[in-house]
Amino acid sequence: MDALKIICPNGHLGFAPLRTESFQLGVEAGPDVIAADSGSDDVGPVPLGSDTSTSPEAWQRHDLEHMLLAARRLGVPMIIGSAGDTGANSRVDLYVRIIRELAEKHKLAPFKLGYFYSEVDKERVRAGLESGVQGLDGYADLTEEELDATDRIVAVAGAHPYMKLLEAGAEVIIGGRSSDAAVFAAAALHHGFDADHAYYLGKVLECASFCAEPYGGKETVMGEIRRDGVLVTAMHPDQRCTIASVAGHAMYERSNPYEEYFAGGRLDMSNCVYEQLTEKTTRITGSRFEPAARIRVKLEGAGKVGERFIGLCGIRDPYTIANLDRVIGWAREQVQARFGDSGYELHYNVYGRDGVMGALEPERDFQPQEVGVVVQGVAPTAEMAEELTLIGLRQMFYARLPDVKGTAGSVAFPLDEVVQASPAYRWTLNHTIAVDDPLELFPTHLINVGA
Numbered sequence: 001m002d003a004l005k006i007i008c009p010n011g012h013l014g015f016a017p018l019r020t021e022s023f024q025l026g027v028e029a030g031p032d033v034i035a036a037d038s039g040s041d042d043v044g045p046v047p048l049g050s051d052t053s054t055s056p057e058a059w060q061r062h063d064l065e066h067m068l069l070a071a072r073r074l075g076v077p078m079i080i081g082s083a084g085d086t087g088a089n090s091r092v093d094l095y096v097r098i099i100r101e102l103a104e105k106h107k108l109a110p111f112k113l114g115y116f117y118s119e120v121d122k123e124r125v126r127a128g129l130e131s132g133v134q135g136l137d138g139y140a141d142l143t144e145e146e147l148d149a150t151d152r153i154v155a156v157a158g159a160h161p162y163m164k165l166l167e168a169g170a171e172v173i174i175g176g177r178s179s180d181a182a183v184f185a186a187a188a189l190h191h192g193f194d195a196d197h198a199y200y201l202g203k204v205l206e207c208a209s210f211c212a213e214p215y216g217g218k219e220t221v222m223g224e225i226r227r228d229g230v231l232v233t234a235m236h237p238d239q240r241c242t243i244a245s246v247a248g249h250a251m252y253e254r255s256n257p258y259e260e261y262f263a264g265g266r267l268d269m270s271n272c273v274y275e276q277l278t279e280k281t282t283r284i285t286g287s288r289f290e291p292a293a294r295i296r297v298k299l300e301g302a303g304k305v306g307e308r309f310i311g312l313c314g315i316r317d318p319y320t321i322a323n324l325d326r327v328i329g330w331a332r333e334q335v336q337a338r339f340g341d342s343g344y345e346l347h348y349n350v351y352g353r354d355g356v357m358g359a360l361e362p363e364r365d366f367q368p369q370e371v372g373v374v375v376q377g378v379a380p381t382a383e384m385a386e387e388l389t390l391i392g393l394r395q396m397f398y399a400r401l402p403d404v405k406g407t408a409g410s411v412a413f414p415l416d417e418v419v420q421a422s423p424a425y426r427w428t429l430n431h432t433i434a435v436d437d438p439l440e441l442f443p444t445h446l447i448n449v450g451a
Contacts, residue, residue, distance in 0.1 A: 039082025
């Protein structure tokens with residue numbers, strides 16, 4: 001092949017439904033592959049730890065249905081990575097079930113469905129501790145204690161299991177947890193394109209229309225790999241892929257905007273050249289893929305902290321706002337009087353002051369007109385979490401401040417009760433482990449779907 005076209009309709013399949021107008025325009029443009037990533041650790045550790053999806057099944061089914069019907073009509077592969085937000089085994093099984101149900105619903109002609117799992121048993125990781133399970137982004141190397149505190153682990157696949165399934169004739173692929181870019185790069189590598197351009201193709205497509213302007217989420221974009229570079233085109237009539245939007249996306253969520261690591265190597269984007277071919281299309285050349293001397297696979301793990309309740313209040317009184325840290329301190333003291341100093345967590349997010357940035361907020365001394373406070377209580381049991389959150393919330397109303405003469409009006413409650421939220425989890429693994437075989441942690445399966 002001299003060129004391969006891939007459309008991506010959604011940068012996180014199911015997180016919000018794909019936009020059907022631009023998707024249909026992408027389908028009409030004649031892609032060779034339809035692909036999307038469906039997961040992210042942006043959603044935090046709760047879905048992985050609790051083995052759930054953060055996205056409604058109806059939204060996930062919506063996107064899978066549109067993509068499956070288009071792919072089968074065109075006779076091109078459909079590839080999904082990091083099924084169900086986390087790529088855990090249960091999420092892969094969920095997507096496999098949905099694909100089978102959709103095939104039956106629409107009476108589709110038989111096709112081969114490939115899938116692979118990404119969950120890793122804790123004992124497999126424990127066996128690798130001697131040779132070192134190395135921490136990423138400031139995490140220390142993994143210890144027995146952190147491993148024991150972990151409820152679920154997934155490995156992040158590279159292109160290898162997708163390529164194996166494509167070589168086996170899979171027409172639809174559901175992947176476990178994967179590198180976002182590998183979902184797309186695998187198809188290009190399978191067709192003989194070089195890794196230099198294949199991995200950049202995956203990088204630019206991974207978030208769909210995030211590489212286009214003006215901003216508009218869940219719109220379809222098309223990536224085309226050629227022997228001499230990569231082209232990316234916005235499908236929505238009012239969007240365009242520009243030098244600024246495409247280069248900007250390469251910096252998206254990057255501590256280093258010039259590189260990205262995969263199982264098996266590193267994409268170097270420091271010498272990329274961006275050229276505006278048409279109003280809607282940008283061409284990229286100059287990316288380089290550097291193979292690793294030894295393959296290391298990223299591991300993500302989550303462990304449960306406790307049950308969680310949340311409470312809400314608003315404050316308009318300027319004196320209370322000026323003394324808000326003292327108010328929160330008073331409430332904390334009342335929780336400590338009931339439960340002691342440990343065995344639970346109590347968090348206050350003050351929106352309107354530093355609720356987003358926390359301690360990193362540079363303008364924290366600015367006094368707003370009003371604030372909203374979210375109180376989160378985490379404890380081993382739901383009963384304890386509920387009570388400590390109630391104390392932490394209601395005692396803000398009773399805080400004793402100097403110069404206060406009145407008995408009411410300092411704190412307003414939209415709800416008298418606190419509300420049970422999802423259990424609290426934390427990330428326990430953000431590490432890499434060395435493997436001798438890039439498929440070692442990713443068992444693949446191939447089944448026939450349809451009559």
